[in-house]
Each structure stands twice: as C-alpha cells, then as structure tokens.
Amino acid sequence: MNPSTNCTTSAIEQVLNVENLTTSFRVDGAWKPVVRNVSFSVAPGETVAIVGESGSGKSVTSLSIMRLLSPDMSRIDGRISLNGRELLSLPEHEMRKVRGNEISMIFQEPMTSLNPLFTIGDQISEALLCHSDMSVKEARAETIRLLEKVRIPSAASRFDEYPHRFSGGMRQRVMIAMALASKPKLLIADEPTTALDVTIQGQILDLIKMLQEEEGTSVLFITHDMGVVAEIADRTVVMLRGEQVETGATADIFHRGKHPYTRALLSAVP
Numbered sequence: 001m002n003p004s005t006n007c008t009t010s011a012i013e014q015v016l017n018v019e020n021l022t023t024s025f026r027v028d029g030a031w032k033p034v035v036r037n038v039s040f041s042v043a044p045g046e047t048v049a050i051v052g053e054s055g056s057g058k059s060v061t062s063l064s065i066m067r068l069l070s071p072d073m074s075r076i077d078g079r080i081s082l083n084g085r086e087l088l089s090l091p092e093h094e095m096r097k098v099r100g101n102e103i104s105m106i107f108q109e110p111m112t113s114l115n116p117l118f119t120i121g122d123q124i125s126e127a128l129l130c131h132s133d134m135s136v137k138e139a140r141a142e143t144i145r146l147l148e149k150v151r152i153p154s155a156a157s158r159f160d161e162y163p164h165r166f167s168g169g170m171r172q173r174v175m176i177a178m179a180l181a182s183k184p185k186l187l188i189a190d191e192p193t194t195a196l197d198v199t200i201q202g203q204i205l206d207l208i209k210m211l212q213e214e215e216g217t218s219v220l221f222i223t224h225d226m227g228v229v230a231e232i233a234d235r236t237v238v239m240l241r242g243e244q245v246e247t248g249a250t251a252d253i254f255h256r257g258k259h260p261y262t263r264a265l266l267s268a269v270p
C-alpha cells in the first residue's frame, strides 16, 4: 500500500507532515539507512501512533523530526514540516526555538530528563520563565497549576521536592507537566509508559487523553504495544525494520490490517 494514500488533507492543514523521511547513519565509513521512505501526518488535535518492535526505527523517526541526531554521524532526507514550515532546512538556532516552543518530547525513562539536583518546582518554573515573560511569582503559581493538572496529589506542597522523592509514574506526570509548560503544538511521546507498571501505564494514558481533549494538543505517540495503540490513537503507522508497512485509521488497522506483521502484532493483543 502506498503510505501516503491516507493523507487526504493538504500539508498546510496538518500540524506535522512527514514525507519520504529517510534517515541514515554513518557506520564503518558507509551510510546505512535505518528509516526508509516514511510518510505520515498529524492533524490538529489528533493522536497518531507509531508502532513496531524494538529496533524498527521509531525513536530514530522522532529524533529526526526533532533534529536531535548528530549531523556528523547521520543524514536525514525527505521533508518534515510543522504547521507548513519546513524543519530540515531551518538554521540550528531557529530549530532550537522550535524544540523549546513548538514541539515537546517525553521519553521512556523520566529520570534521565529531570535534573536530580534541582527541585521539581524549580525545573518546571525554569521552563515557564524561558518560554514566557512571567514573573517568578507567576511562574510558581503556574507550576502548581500544571502539577495539579497532571494530577500530582498535594501539588503545592511538593514544589520544593527533588525528583528522587517521586515514583516512576509521578516522575512521568512531572515530565508531562514540563512538556506542557511551553504550550506545544505537538507532543512527541516516545514509549512514555513502557517502564511503568500496568496500572500506572493506564493512568498515564488517561492523562494524555485528558490533556489532549482539554488542550487540543496534537500527539505523536510511539509504542511497541498494540493494546496501547487501541487506547490512544486516532491513526496508526506500523513500522518494521525501518519501513512503514501500514498506515490508517486505528479502527481500520485493527479490523482490516493486511500486512502479516500487523496481523502478528494484533494477535498478541489480549
């Protein structure tokens, strides 16, 4: 199937539009493509999942969108546009603003993204102060509002606590609060629930759904788990060994997914 046949709306109406993304790494002096000709889009307020087994190129796809791969060791071809603005040709200082203001990213292990030496409140306030002209006092109040929004119990009293005092699920909530501080147009969540217990996973998915409904944020959700896809995604891209093997509305993929790999993923869903 041509992956782009599902992209019926024009690029300019999409928050994110990825066309023929091919990412290669320099390995032993030669360029080795690990993501090949991937095309998909994310519409305003939509959640799109990228699903595939470990090593299929999901994280490389998200890091390519963010342009977070070393330019010496990697090559990104194709087109990536955010609200109609082409990202691959932006100068690095402009791209830094896009990363800070327009796209936020959360990862599998929130501890690696939080600084253990600063309190949770200071880290979120810092993000707010960078992205707005708030006073320190306003940033503190807004930080508490964000912590409440992501359902941290007794948010105000936890402002001055350090990350190690929070459980894995609570740290992921803090990361989501931090990601929201810049009011991003797009949230990229790369396996944000993989390291969490099943019950906590469900709570984080509910939280992302609630935020998406309330804030209208578009979400690119990366996972290896079809059960999670069913929970969260409007549309789904299935990746296998760096290639996109299927793209469509999640319900269609579940009922009419054709590729043998998609069928295999679906057979693992309880």
Ligand code: ADP
Residues within 6 Å of the ligand: 025, 027, 034, 052, 053, 054, 055, 056, 057, 058, 059, 060, 061
């Ligand atoms: P996923 O997120 O789907 O588990 P990745 O996107 O991390 O997979 O990786 C896709 C492929 O790219 C894997 O084969 C991985 O080994 C390779 N890869 C990832 N990063 C690099 C890199 N910096 N240099 C060379 N190969 C890489």
Ligand code: MG
Residues within 6 Å of the ligand: 058, 059, 060, 190, 191
């Ligand atoms: Mg990954």
